């Protein structure tokens with residue numbers, strides 16, 4: 001039996017049924033960065049004129065249309081985190097686009113976008129469950145080349161995790177991702193193939 005310090009998480013996709021759980025987590029965390037609603041990687045991005053309510057509606061519309069792919073992590077009935085993924089056309093707005101394009105030879109089949117764990121649940125393995133769930137969903141969808149854009153951890157002073165929007169490198173290394181190229185002082189393109 002699991003002890004209170006080793007919660008067992010379940011995962012579910014973000015869809016019409018789980019929207020309310022996702023929304024509750026976002027609202028409990030001040031809209032995420034004051035109201036981005038995890039819209040940064042989507043085609044609309046986060047413009048100067050974007051508002052929390054506009055971002056919420058845009059995200060909801062993506063969920064309605066099936067153009068948002070996100071694995072939610074649940075601790076019992078509570079949504080406590082997620083991992084966003086999708087094809088490059090679905091998630092075109094990665095960080096450091098110029099540096100990314102400079103040495104681009106082939107676009108991946110899939111991108112991992114934002115990773116998020118709610119306050120009070122960090123360092124319990126939520127992001128690990130979320131990334132594992134996203135890779136399982138990618139496998140079910142046919143697999144292919146997957147890219148992540150995580151933050152380097154080694155050689156850097158300890159980070160609280162607040163700025164690890166795209167997750168820590170060590171987590172992706174755990175899942176077999178390997179460095180492809182550096183696109184910012186602390187950010188790497190990491191890749192792995194997922195078999196169908």
Ligand SMILES: CC(C)(COP(=O)(O)OP(=O)(O)OC[C@H]1O[C@@H](n2cnc3c(N)ncnc32)[C@H](O)[C@@H]1OP(=O)(O)O)[C@@H](O)C(=O)NCCC(=O)NCCS
Pocket residue numbers: 032036037038039040081114115116117118121122123124125126127128129153158159160161162163164165166167168170171
């Ligand atoms: C980065 C983040 C997703 C990590 O989530 P988490 O659930 O705490 O991570 P996990 O417990 O699954 O950690 C898995 C591994 O990742 C690494 N890791 C996680 N947080 C780390 C940190 N702050 N520093 C260094 N490594 C870290 C570790 O290797 C860890 O394994 P360990 O705990 O056995 O050492 C979380 O800190 C977060 O949500 N930060 C805010 C990011 C954000 O704002 N995203 C929204 C963008 S829309």
